[in-house]
Amino acid sequence: MASSKTCPKCGRRMEEGFTIDAGDHSVQNASFWHPGKPDKRWYGLKIDKKQKRKIETYRCTSCHYLESYAP
Numbered sequence: 001m002a003s004s005k006t007c008p009k010c011g012r013r014m015e016e017g018f019t020i021d022a023g024d025h026s027v028q029n030a031s032f033w034h035p036g037k038p039d040k041r042w043y044g045l046k047i048d049k050k051q052k053r054k055i056e057t058y059r060c061t062s063c064h065y066l067e068s069y070a071p
């Protein structure tokens with residue numbers, strides 16, 4: 001059964017998607033959620049791989065409102 005969400009703004013159907021983090025490189029990654037504050041190190045942000053969550057973003061088909069979830 002496909003998960004379907006209802007828009008909290010207008011009550012219409014929301015479609016599932018995800019946000020893409022397009023940086024300087026041609027490689028595009030989906031965005032992730034990570035708990036706490038960003039811990040910047042010389043090599044970049046310190047990331048606990050077990051803690052990060054893929055962000056699912058739902059987009060309203062009517063008013064285009066975005067709602068994000070990190071299950």
Ligand SMILES: [Zn+2]
Nearest residue numbers: 007010060063
């Ligand atoms: Zn809406």
